[in-house]
Amino acid sequence: MNRRTLLKQAGIGFLLSATPGIRSFATTENKAKKRVLRFAHLTDVHIEPERNAPAGLAACLHHVQLQKDPASFILNTGDCIFDALKQPRERVETQWKLWNDTFKNDNSLPIEYCIGNHDCWGFGEKTDPLYGVKYALDKMNLSKPYRSFDKAGWHFIVLNSIMPKPDGSWYTCALDEEQFVWLQQDLADTPVNTPVIIASHAPIVSAASVVVDNKNKGNGYELGLASMHTDAPRIISLFDQHPNVKLCLSGHIHLCEQIVYNGVTYVCNGAVSGNWWKPEPRYQTKNGYAMVNLYDDGSIENEYVPYGWK
Numbered sequence: 001m002n003r004r005t006l007l008k009q010a011g012i013g014f015l016l017s018a019t020p021g022i023r024s025f026a027t028t029e030n031k032a033k034k035r036v037l038r039f040a041h042l043t044d045v046h047i048e049p050e051r052n053a054p055a056g057l058a059a060c061l062h063h064v065q066l067q068k069d070p071a072s073f074i075l076n077t078g079d080c081i082f083d084a085l086k087q088p089r090e091r092v093e094t095q096w097k098l099w100n101d102t103f104k105n106d107n108s109l110p111i112e113y114c115i116g117n118h119d120c121w122g123f124g125e126k127t128d129p130l131y132g133v134k135y136a137l138d139k140m141n142l143s144k145p146y147r148s149f150d151k152a153g154w155h156f157i158v159l160n161s162i163m164p165k166p167d168g169s170w171y172t173c174a175l176d177e178e179q180f181v182w183l184q185q186d187l188a189d190t191p192v193n194t195p196v197i198i199a200s201h202a203p204i205v206s207a208a209s210v211v212v213d214n215k216n217k218g219n220g221y222e223l224g225l226a227s228m229h230t231d232a233p234r235i236i237s238l239f240d241q242h243p244n245v246k247l248c249l250s251g252h253i254h255l256c257e258q259i260v261y262n263g264v265t266y267v268c269n270g271a272v273s274g275n276w277w278k279p280e281p282r283y284q285t286k287n288g289y290a291m292v293n294l295y296d297d298g299s300i301e302n303e304y305v306p307y308g309w310k
Contacts, residue, residue: 026301027246027265033295037152040064040071040109041290041302043201043251044271046118047098048082051277054098056309058106060272060289063307065108071291073151074109077251078116078161078201082276084135085122085171092121096139112149113140116201116252117162117171117226133160146179148186154197154294155190157183161202161229161252172225173202173252175235183235187242195298196245203250204229205236205266208257212283227253239264247300249292254282256304267302274309 042060047053064071081095103111119136121128130138133145145160161173175183190196203209209227216222229235239245240262247265254271267290274287281287286306293301 027260027299033297033299035293036296037154037294038069038071039292039294040074041077041249041269041292042074042272043077043269043289044079044116044254044273045076045099046079046082046271046273046276047102048095048277049098053082053273053277054102056277056287057099057102057272059309060287060307061102061106063305064289067291069291071109074107074111075114075199075249075292076111077114077199077249079118079251079271080113080116080139081118083118084120085118087123089121089124092123092135099139112156112158112199113142114158114199114201115140115142115145115160115162117173120162120171122169122171132164133162146182150194152294153194153296155194157186157196157198159183159198159200161200161250165225173227173229174231175229180231180234180238184238187238187245190242190244192242192244194244195294196242196247197294197300198245198248200229200248200250202226202228202252203266203268204232204248205259205261206250206253206257206268207259208255208268209253212253212255236262236264244298246298249302254285256285256288258302265300269302269304270306 045057047057080099084092115133115136120133121131121135124131146158148157162171163174163176165172206228210221213223213227214221215224245264250268256270257268259266269290270285270288275282287309288304288306291303
């Protein structure tokens with residue numbers, strides 16, 4: 001599907017708002033800076049046959065591609081399908097087919113993937129060659145669950161936040177030792193004047209998680225192992241050694257927030273599926289995606305765009 005076709009089809013079969021609300025996050029106000037890259041951040045689509053989810057994804061993709069200021073690619077930070085963790089293989093295949101068919105028919109932009117917890121298959125036998133992250137790697141055409149690449153003078157690092165629990169079940173949010181060592185080396189190999197963006201499914205730092213995922217109903221706060229990175233302290237200590245780390249971008253909690261800590265901006269954008277395709281929003285965060293601008297001075301702008309899905 002090309003842009004001309006999208007323009008002809010805009011508004012047909014989808015309920016899109018003409019002027020969606022936008023929350024903008026900018027790290028600097030430097031007038032002399034030059035934008036070098038603009039991309040769309042989509043996360044937590046949770047496609048399924050029910051609740052008209054395929055039409056919702058198609059509406060989102062059309063909304064992205066009809067932006068007057070277009071994106072050059074899509075960065076997807078996981079949970080493409082509704083769930084593979086506790087579903088039989090036939091159901092998982094149905095969800096991935098819906099995903100691939102929708103992108104084939106309604107998207108013309110390149111896409112970069114990050115694995116989410118619901119993309120991992122935890123239902124089958126551990127001896128199955130597609131068990132765990134292997135299923136998601138196969139569907140996303142990836143050779144490894146984490147990697148890095150360069151675009152327009154920025155260095156992108158894609159992490160795998162999803163790890164087995166100590167008992168072998170899925171999942172907790174952290175980096176295993178092998179991946180952390182790789183991250184250390186990748187940052188060490190990146191020139192100090194090259195700005196870095198980190199993409200992960202689960203937030204490395206999150207204030208919203210503390211508010212909405214508090215397990216302690218009395219005094220104080222207690223989080224589980226699945227809302228944000230449990231190994232955030234050592235990751236942050238690593239970032240402290242590399243001031244060119246500018247942005248950490250994530251999803252997972254279906255909420256929109258921005259935190260600036262020790263010179264790093266942590267942005268979690270809301271979900272394409274909103275409140276898992278339910279009519280009401282997830283707290284105050286509506287179904288949406290983000291448009292992200294990267295600049296030559298290492299600054300960023302993040303615009304969260306509700307796309308008006310009903």
